[in-house]
Amino acid sequence: MEHNLRLIPLLPFLGAVTLFFFGRAIPRAWASRIAILAIGGAALVAMDAFFSALPEAAHAGGLHDKVMLWIASGDLKIDLAFRMDQLSGVMCFIITFIGTLIHIYSVGYMSHEEDYARFFSYLNLFCAAMLVLVLGDSLPVMFVGWEGVGLCSYLLIGFWYKDNANASAGKKAFITNRVGDFGFLLGTFLLFSATGTVNLAEIVSAASGSDPALLQPFMGNQTLAFWACVFLFIGATGKSAQLPLYIWLPDAMAGPTPVSALIHAATMVTAGVYMIARLSPLYSLAPAAMALVAIVGALTAVFAAIIGFAQNDFKKVLAYSTVSQLGFMFAAVGVGAFGTGVFHLGTHAFFKAGLFLCAGSVMHAMSNIGDIRKMGGLKHHLPWTHGVFLVCWLAICGVPVFSGFFSKDAIVASAFGTHIFDAIGMAWVGPFVGVMLLVAALGTAFYMSRLYYLVFSGECRADHDVQHHIHESPVEMVGPLVVLAGGAAIVGFFGLPGALFGKPELNLLAHWLEPVVGPEMHIPHGLEIGLMAGSTALALAGIFAARTLFRGGWQPPVENFVNAVPGFVNLVRDKFRVDELYAFLIYRPVSWLARGLFAVVDRFIIDTLLVHGPAKVVDTAGRVARVFQSGEVQRYVAAFAIGIAAIVYLASRPATHSELKVTQVARHVTIEAGIGEAASAALKYEVDFDSDGQIDRKTDKAEWTYEGSGTYTITVNVLDPRWNTTRTLKKEVRVD
Numbered sequence: 240m241e242h243n244l245r246l247i248p249l250l251p252f253l254g255a256v257t258l259f260f261f262g263r264a265i266p267r268a269w270a271s272r273i274a275i276l277a278i279g280g281a282a283l284v285a286m287d288a289f290f291s292a293l294p295e296a297a298h299a300g301g302l303h304d305k306v307m308l309w310i311a312s313g314d315l316k317i318d319l320a321f322r323m324d325q326l327s328g329v330m331c332f333i334i335t336f337i338g339t340l341i342h343i344y345s346v347g348y349m350s351h352e353e354d355y356a357r358f359f360s361y362l363n364l365f366c367a368a369m370l371v372l373v374l375g376d377s378l379p380v381m382f383v384g385w386e387g388v389g390l391c392s393y394l395l396i397g398f399w400y401k402d403n404a405n406a407s408a409g410k411k412a413f414i415t416n417r418v419g420d421f422g423f424l425l426g427t428f429l430l431f432s433a434t435g436t437v438n439l440a441e442i443v444s445a446a447s448g449s450d451p452a453l454l455q456p457f458m459g460n461q462t463l464a465f466w467a468c469v470f471l472f473i474g475a476t477g478k479s480a481q482l483p484l485y486i487w488l489p490d491a492m493a494g495p496t497p498v499s500a501l502i503h504a505a506t507m508v509t510a511g512v513y514m515i516a517r518l519s520p521l522y523s524l525a526p527a528a529m530a531l532v533a534i535v536g537a538l539t540a541v542f543a544a545i546i547g548f549a550q551n552d553f554k555k556v557l558a559y560s561t562v563s564q565l566g567f568m569f570a571a572v573g574v575g576a577f578g579t580g581v582f583h584l585g586t587h588a589f590f591k592a593g594l595f596l597c598a599g600s601v602m603h604a605m606s607n608i609g610d611i612r613k614m615g616g617l618k619h620h621l622p623w624t625h626g627v628f629l630v631c632w633l634a635i636c637g638v639p640v641f642s643g644f645f646s647k648d649a650i651v652a653s654a655f656g657t658h659i660f661d662a663i664g665m666a667w668v669g670p671f672v673g674v675m676l677l678v679a680a681l682g683t684a685f686y687m688s689r690l691y692y693l694v695f696s697g698e699c700r701a702d703h704d705v706q707h708h709i710h711e712s713p714v715e716m717v718g719p720l721v722v723l724a725g726g727a728a729i730v731g732f733f734g735l736p737g738a739l740f741g742k743p744e745l746n747l748l749a750h751w752l753e754p755v756v757g758p759e760m761h762i763p764h765g766l767e768i769g770l771m772a773g774s775t776a777l778a779l780a781g782i783f784a785a786r787t788l789f790r791g792g793w794q795p796p797v798e799n800f801v802n803a804v805p806g807f808v809n810l811v812r813d814k815f816r817v818d819e820l821y822a823f824l825i826y827r828p829v830s831w832l833a834r835g836l837f838a839v840v841d842r843f844i845i846d847t848l849l850v851h852g853p854a855k856v857v858d859t860a861g862r863v864a865r866v867f868q869s870g871e872v873q874r875y876v877a878a879f880a881i882g883i884a885a886i887v888y889l890a891s892r893p894a895t896h897s898e899l900k901v902t903q904v905a906r907h908v909t910i911e912a913g914i915g916e917a918a919s920a921a922l923k924y925e926v927d928f929d930s931d932g933q934i935d936r937k938t939d940k941a942e943w944t945y946e947g948s949g950t951y952t953i954t955v956n957v958l959d960p961r962w963n964t965t966r967t968l969k970k971e972v973r974v975d
Contacts, residue, residue: 240292240295240296240299240301240302240303241302241303241304241305242288242292242296242302242303242304242323243284243304244288244302244303244304244321244322244323244374245304245306245321246280246281246284247281247284247285247288247321247331247335247370247374248281248321248367248368248370248371248374248384249367250277250278250280250281250284250367251277251278251281251338251363251364251366251367251370252363252364252367253277254273254274254276254277254278254359254360254363255277255360255361255363255364255367256360257273257360258270258273258274258356258357258359258360258363259356259357259360259364262355262356262357262359262360263356265356267355267356270355270356270359271342271345271346271355271359273359274342274359274360274362274363275339275342275343275346277363278335278338278339278342278362278363278366279339279342281335281366281370282335282336282338282339285328285331285332285335285370286332286335286336288302288323288328288331289323289328289329289331289332293323293324293325293328297324297325297754298754300322300324300440301322301323301324301325301327301328302322302323302324303320303321303322303376304320304321304322305318305319305320306318306319306320306321307319309379309380310379314435315431317377317379317380317437318376318377319380320376320377320380321371321374321375321376321380322374322375322376322439322440323374324754324755325751325752325754325755326513326516326517326581326752326755326756327373327374327517329581329585329748329751329752330373330509330513331370331373331374333505333584333585333588334366334369334370334373334505334506335366335370337504337505337588337589337592337723338362338366338501338505338506340592340719340722340723341362341497341500341501341505341592341596341719342359342362342497343715343718343719344497344500344596344599344715344716344719344720345358345359345362345495345497346715347603347712347713347714347715347716348495348496348497348599348603348712348716349495349497352495354398357398358398358495361391361394361395361398362395362497362498362501364387364391364394365388365391365392365395365501365506365507366501366506367387368383368384368386368387368388368390368391369384369387369388369505369506369507369510370384371383371384371387372384372385372387372388372510372513373513375439376438376439376440377437377438377439378427378430378437378439378442379427379437381439381514382420382423382424382427385420385423385474385478385510386420388478388506388507388510389412389413389416389417389420389478389507390413391507392409392412392413392416392491392502392507393409393410393412393413394409395409395494395495395498395501395502396408396409396412396490396491396493396494396498396502397409397410397493397494398494398495398498399493399494399495402493404493405493405494407490408487408490408491408492408493408494409493409494411486411487411490412487412488412490412491415477415484415486415487416477416478416484416487417477418477418484419473419474419475419476419477419478419484420474420477420478421473421474422469422470422471422472422473422474422476422477423470423471423473423474423475424474425470425473426466426467426468426469426470426471426473426474427471429457429463429466429467429470430442430467430521432463433445433450433452433453433455433463433464433467434450434452434453439517439518442518442521443517443518443520443521446464446518446520446521446523446524447520449524453467453521453524454524461525461527462524462525464521464524464525464528465525465527465528467521468518468521468522468525468528468529468532469528469531471514471515471518472511472515472528472531472532472535474511474514475510475511475512475514475515475569476511476535477511478507478508478510478511479508479509479510479511479512479565479568479569480508480561480562480565481511481535481536481539481562481565481566481569482535482538482539482542483817485539485543485562486817486818486821488502488503488508488558488561488562489555489558489559489562489814491503491558492552492554492555492558495599496554496595496596496598496599496602497596497599499554499557499558499595499598499599500591500592500595500596500599503557503558503561503591503592503595504587504588504589504591504592504595505588505592508561508565509565509568509584509588511565511569512565512568512569512572512580512581512584513581513584515532515569515572515577515580516572516577516578516580516581516755516756517755519572519577519755519756519757522572523575523659523757526659526660526662526663526665527663527665529572529573529574529575529659529660530573530660530663530665530668531573532569532570532572532573533569533570533573533574533654533668533669533672534573534668534671534672535566535569535573536565536566536567536568536569536570536571536572536573536672537566537570537654537671537672537675537676537679538566538675539562539563539565539566539569540563540564540566540567540570540675540676540679541563541566541675541678541679541682542566542815543559543560543562543563543566544559544560544563544678544679544682544683544686545682545811546559546811546814546815547559547560547563547682547683547686547687548682548685548686548689548811549808549811549812550686550812551610551611551612551812552609552610552611553598553601553602553609553610553611553614553690553694554595554598554609556611556686556687556690557591557594557595557598557690559686560591560594560635560683560686560687561591563679563682563683564583564587564591564635564683566679567583567647567650567676567679568580568583568584568587568650570650570654570672570675570676571583571649571650571653571654573672574653574654574657574659574668574669574672575653575657575659575757575760576649576650576653576657576760577752577756577757578748578749578752578753578756578757578759579646579649579650579653579734579749579759579760580650581748581752581756582645582646582649582733582734582748582749583646583647583649583650585646585730585733585748586634586642586643586645586646586727586730586731586734587635587643587646589631589634589642589723589726589727589730590630590631590634590635590641590642590643590723590726590727591631591635592723593627593628593630593631593720593723593724593726593727594628594631594632594635596627596716596719596720596723597624597627597628597631597720599716600621600624600711600712600716600717600720601614601617601621601624601694603712603716604617604620604621604624604708604709604710604711604712605701605705605708605709606705606708608701608705611690611693611694612693612700613700613701613702613705614693614694614699614700614701615693615694615695615696615697615698615699615700615701615791615792616695616696616697616698616699617694617695617699617709618695618696620699620709620710620711621709621711621712622711623711623712623717623720623721624711624712624717624720625695626724627720627721627723627724628691628694628695629691630724630727630728631723631724631727632687632688632690632691634727634728634731635683635687636683636684636687636688636778636781636782637680637683637684637774637775637777637778638775638778638779638782639775640731640732641727641728641731642726642727642728642729642730642731643727643731644731644774644775644778645731645732645734645735645736646731646734647676647680647774648736648767648770648771648774649734649736650676651673651676651677651680651770651774652736652762652766652767652770652771653760653762654669654670654672654673654676655669655670655673655762655766655770656669656760656761656762656763656766657669657760677773677774677777680774680777680778680781681777681778681780681781682781683781684777684778684779684780684781684782684785685781685782685784685785686785687785688781688782688784688785688786688789689785689788689789691785692785692786692789692790692791693789693792693793696789696790696791697790697791697792698791698792700792733747733748734746734747734748734749735747736759736762736767737749737750737759739762739764739767739768743758743759746759893922893957893958893959893964893965893966895912895913895914895922895939895957895966895968898968898970899911899912899953899955899968899969899970900912901953901970901972903972903974906944906945906946906948906974907942907943907944907945908928908942908943908944908945908953908972909940909941909942910926910940910941910942910943910953910955910970911939911940912924912926912939912940912955912957912968913939913940913957921959921960921961922939922957922958922959923937923957923958923959923960924936924937924938924939924955924956924957924958925937925955925956925958926938926941926953926954926955927953927954927955928941928943928945928951928953929943929945929951930951930952930954939957945974947974948974948975949973949974950971950972950973950974951971951972951974952969952970952971952972953969953970953971953972954967954968954969955967955968955969
């Protein structure tokens, strides 16, 4: 069914263009209004399409909008087209709704920013790129959005570019994502080579029908579908910050806090999860690739959770929690619970946006201080911020009945209940992933509770001047926080485990997404209930442990532990020094190679030889020529005489071969010295074959047979009677 979907990304794009070119010429208040109206308008169009038009068209593949023919080359034709089905509709709702709230929040948070219009221009552009990504009808159109959010991450993370650290963080995000994007392109090329199309619906149709081209052997006894999925997943590890390409996301905290919320909650980092869910039939053809996705996700969840234990920057703690939560999402889609992964994506969008915006509210109140060691007791000073953080904290910890409880439990249960790996002899993957996720859930409850108690309990540890200025945020910041807290509290009920109650229709989200990502995974009732109880117990245990150790500040057991193993604590605080490892293995060798190439290729070959070299040759030739251009006639006559003599000498030499030509057969040799009959007739030849000083022949062509073996030097003297000149040719021969 045709629908005007192009307006959804077009409105924020037009807002971005308007502010980029005319932002400084319009009043500050109108800059934010234009940005909010642009993303708000996109939200209204998206919701109208999602709630009004999509339900009627869902059975026919959703809503479609062909803008134009974009690329045409031979049989390849790619339309610039958008499609909204059940999955992309949910993503549009999340992006536009939460994006609008973040825009409104930014009005208060960035009120003192000098480059106000540029900030809102980048926010609009970010949302537009993400909307192109999720609405794209083909992999190339998706890739335009994919690269667009990468560009916007560079612009927004490095927004305060005058600080070198911020500019470097933006470059780090951009370059790391380019590494992953190379994998995305390879996966796209493989799929095109197999199916002859890059249209997502056609690729999904081919995968759903088990197209033989996708199942043909390709490399390492694996199918083409396997390698396509692996390469696409490499792209996802970069965009969604999974091992080993997660390193850019913690540094993304260099940007303004609304940027962190937008990147972490509503847009960029969820792109990889969305892409895998979108291609779920393709991944289902390659269980080994899904095992890789699940294992990487589980390990990332645990790894990031451990690093979160020792971070003291408010936003860095939340950054590592995002990396960990993304690991949960990838584990879900990796074990075949695609709808569950999208469910956690949605719940995470609400509680993570709330947590980041609460961090901004706290830093706004504390004169931009982000060190949690200088906080404490803020629940009395910031009651609204504290209330929102409390709800979002309980949601991310997985406490019933908040949203995170339902989505996390569904992921863990899916890991233990999956059978997708049985056919390839990897049945252990599901339980392994489930155990890792339980460990990560315990860690999440602990470090997020540590954050809560150090920030909001006890007495404030900041300087007196900072404490004096602590105040609650303005209404334009608090309002979006309250809305996000409401979402974090209730959106989990849209994904109730319907199989547990014998009524699948209770899981509204799974029922809605089923035509795109498949039905809800069936989990035995006993396993589901046991995991619910176990995950709840782990969440409460993590909260209780953190309360014991950090309520009111660092308690003696914490200080004793830090003093007992300072090396380990510093290692965790330094993020296991993975950045340093990358610098040693990649950055330094590449830097040394670049410097070497610069010195050899640029400085020596190009500059010295190719650029300055010809100039030096001309200069030297000119200096030499200048010696003869003295204006003295006698010098010219001398040079003229020397030239005449050289010509005469060259012309008067006997015309012979430059080298004596000798043909040898056993002991018999034949020599040839002249170069023509006319020349030979004018010249005289004297040949000595046996090196005895006696002339053996007087002709330019002669033969000789040696009687004994040895080494002989054949000497030919060529005489020119006209000029009375002689030329001698010699050749050594060996006779056996």
